[in-house]
Amino acid sequence: MKIAFVGAGNVGAPLAVRLAEAGHGVVLARTKEGSASVAAALARSGRLRALPIEEAVSGAEVVFLATPFQANEGLLRPLAGALAGKVLVDCTNPVGPGLSHGLRSERSGSEWVQSLAPEARVVKAFSIYGFENFEDPAYPGYPVKPAMLFCGDDGAAKAKVGGLIEACGFEPVDVGGLVQALHLEHMTLLWVRMVRMHGHTPGLVWGALRR
Numbered sequence: 738m739k740i741a742f743v744g745a746g747n748v749g750a751p752l753a754v755r756l757a758e759a760g761h762g763v764v765l766a767r768t769k770e771g772s773a774s775v776a777a778a779l780a781r782s783g784r785l786r787a788l789p790i791e792e793a794v795s796g797a798e799v800v801f802l803a804t805p806f807q808a809n810e811g812l813l814r815p816l817a818g819a820l821a822g823k824v825l826v827d828c829t830n831p832v833g834p835g836l837s838h839g840l841r842s843e844r845s846g847s848e849w850v851q852s853l854a855p856e857a858r859v860v861k862a863f864s865i866y867g868f869e870n871f872e873d874p875a876y877p878g879y880p881v882k883p884a885m886l887f888c889g890d891d892g893a894a895k896a897k898v899g900g901l902i903e904a905c906g907f908e909p910v911d912v913g914g915l916v917q918a919l920h921l922e923h924m925t926l927l928w929v930r931m932v933r934m935h936g937h938t939p940g941l942v943w944g945a946l947r948r
């Protein structure tokens with residue numbers, strides 16, 4: 738699959754490396770000249786390459802958005818046309834003061850992202866854990882993989898993203914339409930507050946047990 742990453746930092750880099758090493762055609766978008774994060778990601782895998790952002794997005798079937806939330810408006814508005822019909826994987830989280838919801842829980846970040854790229858097929862995924870789990874998703878000894886809860890309104894887009902979630906070492910758990918994104922964002926805040934404020938290990942994930 739042809740995949741572009743907008744954002745190649747803590748989140749984007751490990752996912753891009755993993756998907757490239759799994760055989761996908763992964764391109765990193767250059768959002769500015771001399772980006773240290775893009776250079777560092779390129780150094781991690783010879784299978785990655787970088788292109789100007791418009792070119793990277795236009796040539797991709799699936800676009801990962803892994804940027805600071807506040808950068809999304811400036812990045813996405815000019816790309817709205819190029820993103821029409823593409824799967825847009827929103828890994829971003831709106832975070833406000835004191836690790837609160839950055840949009841005051843009035844609207845999810847992913848619905849805001851959808852409004853900036855109205856014809857993209859937005860799927861929220863890879864958002865509920867810290868980057869440490871994207872670097873290393875292995876939990877040896879457990880009979881299930883870490884659950885990756887994801888949501889979106891387009892079933893075909895979610896099927897594609899589900900496959901990518903599996904390729905990254907997680908169990909995809911489809912939790913419904915994009916209206917669920919707000920709840921995933923609160924789940925993220927719970928994890929972040931547990932780990933970054935209350936001393937839990939970042940090596941902590943949720944598992945989906947069923948009967």
Ligand SMILES: NC(=O)c1ccc[n+]([C@@H]2O[C@H](COP(=O)([O-])OP(=O)(O)OC[C@H]3O[C@@H](n4cnc5c(N)ncnc54)[C@H](OP(=O)(O)O)[C@@H]3O)[C@@H](O)[C@H]2O)c1
Nearest residue numbers: 744745746747748768772774803804806808829830867868
């Ligand atoms: N960190 C986590 O554990 C974690 C986990 C899940 C989700 N998230 C979410 O994922 C997103 C990315 O987080 P991250 O930790 O990967 O961030 P990060 O390490 O700071 O990386 C941000 C990436 O976005 C790029 N970028 C493009 N336009 C930008 C702009 N205007 N301002 C700043 N950076 C810009 C940066 O490029 P340059 O290097 O060229 O500036 C860099 O590649 C955030 O929305 C975050 O809430 C984070």
